Amino acid sequence: MSKRPPPDPVAVLRGHRASVTDACFHPTKNILFTGSTDGELRIWDTVQHRTISSSWVHSAAHGIISVVAGGENRVISQGRDGTIKYWDIGEAGLSRSPLTTIKTNSYHFCKLSLLNNPHAKVEPTEVVKNHRESELAGGTMSSTELESDKKVEGSIYVAAAGEDLSVVELWDVNTAEKLIKLPNHSINSTKARGMCMAVRAFLPPESQGHANVVSGYEDGSMVWWDIRNPASPVTCVKFHSEPVLSLSFDNLCGGGVSGSADEKIVRFTLDPSTGSCLVKKEIILERPGIAGTSIRPDGKIFATAGWDHRVRIYDYRKANALAILKYHHVTCNAISFSDNSKLMASSSEDTTVALWEIYPPRN
Template identity: 55%
Template sequence: MDVCFHSSLPLLFSGAADGELRVWDTVQHRTLSSTWAHGGAAGVYSVATSASTGDRVISQGRDGTVKCWAIEDGGLSKKPLVTLRTNTYHFCKISLVKSPIGLVETGFSTAELKEDERDVPAKSSSPMGGRNIMALAGEEPSQVELWDVSAGEKVISLPKAQNMPSMEHHKKHKGMCMAVQAFSPAESQGFLNLLSGYEDGSMLLWDARKPDVPISDVKHHSEAVLSLSVDGSCTGGISGSADNKIVIFSLDHGTGSLALKKEINLERPGIAGTSIRSDNKIAASAGWDHRIRVYNYRKGNALAVLKYHTASCNGVSFSTDCKLMATCSEDTTIALWELYPPQNQTTRVMPAFEHDGT
């Protein structure tokens, strides 16, 4: 269902529909550890790591929980360090906070919020050594919720639940939140911004200090937005949808605007996952049509269509050093690629990881 790289170690994490969270060695191409992270038929819908989480990986299940696991000697802790009972059962994957390249993800300090906007204390004890903020669609699925992963507490909702007239209008016209991306641009001086995509195809840009109303509201898609990715400079990004196009957009933090840069039309609809390499040169999408598409992110032109997978592709991720790309599919495989890597390395496809461990 999802795949992501560790920020500094040669490790890859995958989450499967049967509830298994697995750690892979990207050098030896083998499983290092696995655990049944989310029970029953719930499955692991999303996995996430960042520089700020260190040796931790976060899994999201369709059982209404998000769990934080320690990485111990290449394996996973037997029990989660923190379990967040979010009571959310939708299809929106979690997002950790992205910061511009060269800056460690700072999370988000509730101390910077006004007193009446705080749901939890600004300081809390943490097995992760600091605050790490996660965004996801909320228990009320038209809202976005920010959670402190360290404390296991919800911080705030966007828009705030107290603002009922605005909330009802938002719910009626936008529908459910289907994709989120939290980020902290250099211009924000450490404050959190957030992009959210909805069933009606609209995207909203939020400043967490102003939770009542988004600072930008655009609609570049005709169907539900399924994936959002912000680039390494936090000045633009890419979105995928249930419609037949991919959108590359720019973010102007001075004016608070989200503007269309390029539309990429597709022969077949449905983009479940998007990702932008940290050097801002390459972007990729995972499609319902079993295809991984690779683009020049700056120009928006197509570079490759990868036809390895035999079922719907659910996710794509780039390693921090830009040398590897991982893709995952409902065909139960993860494929690891060297694709347009830096330093003029030869382009080639590496062996695929089979979910059964072979």
Template identity: 60%
Template sequence: MSKRAAPDPVAVLRGHRASVTDICFHPSKPILFSGSADGELRIWDTFRRQTLSSAWLHSAAHGILALASSSSLGTNKFVSQGRDGTVKVWDFDDTGLSRIPSVTIKTNSYHFCKFSLAKNQSTGSKAGEASKDCLETEEVHTNQSCSESSEGLSYVALSGENSSEVEIWDLKSAERFARLPSSIGSNSSSVSSKGMCMALQLCVPSESQGFLNVMAGYEDGTMLWWDVRNPGVPVSSVKFHSEPVLSIGIDGSCKGGISGAADERIVMYSLDHSSGTCVVNKEITLERPGISGTSIRPDGKIAATAGWDHRFLNDLTLTV
């Protein structure tokens, strides 16, 4: 990778009183959401480069851990996650932010792992056109649809109350939809031995007929590929990293992705849904260890990483 001088920023947005912990763009509006360690959210107009609204969504003692906005939620909604064990859905409009969240999920999860909204496949069938097959989960003991015909998927994956488990919650009903591994499976102890769940990506591949899949990274460097149709045993288990996995990205086709960890490797991999295998396509060795963030451009051709060495790499061409 060639070293190039960092370009000057187009703009610098100032206003937070504490460290900024997460940011996300609105999927269709010129709006940026930013959250800080003291629990404050700011909504920015990226054209005018000024604050439209601000509020404290989570307590100052815990702060905001993650933010997300998605077209599947609706144009005037976003989600926040705090270190206070809650995930909240908020409404906003031109007049500002709602004072009370429309949905509050009390997860009893107090970890550093950021949640993940469901990523729908960007090509082929949309989530709203997915199969309405059902799954019986141990939490609710009733058949639940894995997709919704009118508004798309509205699920979130997060590290569970047991830090080695992955939980999937319905953002509309505020009920837990699935737990991975499920308590009825025999794989719980082997997953616990991998340590805490550190990174997540929830997606809906077309090959899964509308069922949720999760890629989860763990403290020992392992990544597990889960399908909610078989919550007791992962589809695949790989160990591409020697240190905790800190970030996972999946491309728009849900057929490959990129992972970063506390070690010196960036790994690009492909997901073969027919065989249930995860295979390395490309590996990049860094001069200095530590990748805390990864992201893939919507067209799936370019990936970016955020490193502990203060560098932001955005010239990683995906080969998945």
């Protein structure tokens, strides 16, 4: 008896003129955000499969590396121009100017990680020069920008590689203020890990609301931080031989998936009570390079975006292969699931975004 062939996309979204680097679903509406290397941010209707709005939000020379839904009517864009921008979404699309602009001065490919949790605690634990005061003193922030900040409510933070690309920084998106720096010094080793290539901020249930961060580096290592103690990481592990390019965690913060420039996908477990990060299963690929990983919100499956143009689907608990999706004809850059677990989006250098219905959850 032959296996069923893998499904085709339910829709293909065309409109971008350059490589689509990232895609992210709105948490409650039938909307998808996508960003491309020419600086264009598009908002799509995922029911009618059409563009709602299009805006050039970062320079074409630098482009967008990441887009993240930042709340009910907000979206965050990260460019290779050293900025992260926080936008309001109205009936006509994006606001003309961002609510806030974070100047990270980092020019890289490491996508930011959003910590959008009203209970998150991120308090400066070392003397970090106040970003706000320096901008005011330098005259680069106007009083109108300050007024726009006051309209933004609720705590929302991002973790991103800093101006020193080996250092991870946490920023308050509402105030564009740098709060914490996580230095890159090796545990029991003098060898540098190189640049931060992937980062993920999360809230373990045991952390009393204090943010944790895992960052992946150029040498294939991963470092886990509890930001209450930025001088001393929880643990450091090395599951990969090449740069870690993507990290994803499940909603319970009990584990995750890492993708790399090597030929491995690693399904790992996290135990905050013991501070251990352990390999649960290594998946060996025929061809190396995983640019993106994503775990479906219901924790049933995860997907990877490959350099070999393929989207791979795995059972999350057992890490068994379920399907290989062949639509894109060049590198897949990113993969994303909708919050209700019904849709998946893959974005590619071929300028398209494919929408998929894969093992839809039972209602």
